[in-house]
Amino acid sequence: MAPALWMFLFFIAVTLGITYWAAQRSRDANDFFAAGRRMTAWQNGIAVAGDYMSAASFLGIAGIIAFQGYDGFMYSVGWLVAYLTVLLIVAEPLRNTGKYTMADVLAYRLHPRPVRAMAALSTLTVSTFYMIAQMVGAGALVALLLKDSGITYHTAVIGVGILMITYVVFGGMLATTWVQIVKAILLMSGTLLLSVLVLAHFDFSLGKFFTAVGQVTYHENGVPVTKDFLQPGLRFKPPYGALDLISLSLALIFGTAGLPHILVRFYTVPDARTARVSVVWAMALIGSFYIMTTFLGFGAATIVGRDTIAANGGTNMSAPLLAQTLGGDLFFAFVAAIAFATILAVVAGLTISASTSFAHDFYTNVIHYGVERDPAEEVFVARVTAFVVGAVAIGIAILLGPTANVAFLVALAFAVAASANFPVIILSLFWKRFNTTGAVAGLGTGLVAAIVLILISPSIMKSGPLFPLENPGIVSIPLGFLGAVIGTLLSREPEAEAKFTELLVRANTGLGAEKATG
């Protein structure tokens, strides 16, 4: 599999070049944490898309659609519509009132130490789960594609970890942003090319394509079956399927607006207007991508077939195997390299948001009581954190091994984000009465509820699960809100209420917002 190796190396060389260039240009903390707030709307929009479309999107959704048809497409729909929550409710107030992290908005009116400590914990939890999932995926992918070259799962995971540490430690947010942009363009072109090849296979006739999708044949327990893949219900089956689908929809639609690595992207632009336009750029790209998952997923189901995919690496290999069937080994290598680039970029984005949160929220504001630190010291702490986070993720990914369920870890990240982060962000922006006790209680309840419910769900407890749904959202998101509301009502904080006017004015006018530098 030499072509794949060469393409990997080429992408790595390009991204390391970007990192070197960014390192030369980074002068201060604003550069390191927020790319100097100089990104334009289209640049940040593409970067948001790059940060968002992870291994779960490219490999995962294609696989679920290839195996379970229409139900898999529900992920695509939810992951796009979720951006309306970001666009209408979160992006602009966040840009106007924060500096580097999600917690800036929460700490604005509340006591910074407890709130930032909890927010940093939740950010690190979401990012780590998300990251381990990506690294397990990368390791499995690279090991499978490069098996002839002697590269094992362990080597691949360690390689990915070292690369991601390099991007973040040396290049900061500027390098990370440009890596996202390169990756997003690669991913979009690869997906477009693959979709065109699928259509070409059906003589560019949508009629022929969908007719084939209407009768997909595969073997189930050794018996051949033919199913209409456009019909719902192949994944979400009674008795709990309908509830599980609604639970998943809730987690997707509200989780996105609570993902730390997406939220920090809005600090890299000069003002709220640019943040808004960048969301629309992202929606254009992300939407087009998810519509094309129709061709990737159904294409894999009809052209490659479930049986072949199951015998050659399983669901996650659907898109690469489709590329091999349609375009031969070279195109297979190209698509595999794109998947690898996708993972690498997302992992870098996660690392920068986790280490920024640790340095800014925990080190400066919790350990040092918010006493203004030397910005260079904050950057140094973030670099050390990036190194530690990378090492921890490498360790856990190796422990879990290549067979760990990647989709499960990503779902956990979304559920935690929707249950812990989303309620407190919304309430701190829109509820005058909201206070510190409420924020700590909301973050805590949401975090614990989401994690406990997943631990007792069918994904983990294979026999006799205590909680019948795979996704905890339908229970844990209301619990997160409930914790925040009850916590708030149990105490009074006149200072927090008094500062609401200031927050309201700043969020809506942009007065006093952090400016672009340089």
Next chain:
Amino acid sequence: MVKQAPWERIAAMPAFHALLVAKQRFIIPATLFFLVYYFALPLLVGYAPRMMETKVFGVINVAYVFALSQFLMAWILAAFYIRAAKRFDVMAAGVVAELDRQPQGE
């Protein structure tokens, strides 16, 4: 920051109040609309599967058409918001301009 902006005074301005009202008039109905439109999909797929399996043309069924329409809905709503937000930007700039005209302090 150059100067501490007098938040209370801005909050009391009729122009600021008008900005908040204008934003709420767009954002609240738009949010309710997209939440209802979006959650109708999993609810109908989950609880009215027979209806969703009705064929529209060829093998294409209601479920798939409704799912695709979500993409259009999201894009169109985003476009409407961008247009409305231009108006909000002008109003917000008006608030800031009015603040600069007023004498500082009491």
